[in-house]
């Protein structure tokens with residue numbers, strides 16, 4: 267699915283008589299793969315995802331899905347049928363009394379058989395390292411923060427949306443759950459979904475994204491491949507952001523006189539770049 271934002275501007279009501287501009291003439295397009303959205307707190311990342319999901323309507327500009335205007339008619343119906351949004355605060359998206367009902371809700375609403383709903387719910391929870399047998403009967407509100415986030419992601423993954431939007435999916439996850447989450451994001455993109463991930467976690471974005479955009483005060487300030495941006499620690503710093511840990515280590519090593527080629531994004535790539543530098 268291709269989603270295009272064309273000059274999208276959105277302001278919230280602030281203090282009485284004041285407007286808070288969250289997005290300012292944002293133009294960008296995503297189609298397939300995983301796109302990361304970075305930016306400091308308050309830069310507009312969550313607002314961008316909610317506009318893409320059709321939850322918020324822009325004050326100006328247009329959102330197009332596969333070339334159709336998403337503000338009404340066939341475009342809006344296509345978007346509603348295709349989108350899965352994981353909110354920053356998972357408890358904001360829960361409304362069912364048990365985990366089983368929560369994860370199965372969207373599937374049941376689509377008329378899928380109870381047996382198939384259980385199978386898909388089990389699979390989605392397992393992708394996030396959780397067991398339907400163990401947690402199915404619990405209230406989603408009674409879970410730990412990390413479990414809630416994983417249930418929220420599973421309930422969206424179960425729907426296999428062709429547009430998957432995730433707001434801070436790795437926040438508060440332990441290393442194993444974080445890895446499972448990143449693998450699930452990658453798998454969704456490999457199965458054909460267009461995935462957009464908003465996050466402060468540069469290493470998570472470096473691990474899963476094909477390209478990245480950065481927002482500053484509601485404007486797009488950077489738009490490029492993951493390696494061009496997260497692999498360039500100096501550029502990211504100039505924009506008040508952090509590059510991938512491997513890129514920051516590479517630039518520190520270069521300053522210390524160690525030859526490191528390329529723009530490594532992971533520890534493994536950094537190690538290979540150091541070894542290559544030694545043997546050349």
Ligand SMILES: Nc1ncnc2c1ncn2[C@@H]1O[C@H](COP(=O)(O)OP(=O)(O)OP(=O)(O)O)[C@@H](O)[C@H]1O
Pocket residue numbers: 278279280286287288305306307308309310311312313314354
């Ligand atoms: N419901 C709201 N009412 C008023 N202002 C809002 C509302 N939601 C967001 N804002 C403002 O809009 C701007 C963008 O907020 P947004 O939540 O999109 O940023 P963000 O980049 O996701 O931030 P964070 O990294 O903290 O999650 C901020 O100035 C924020 O204070």
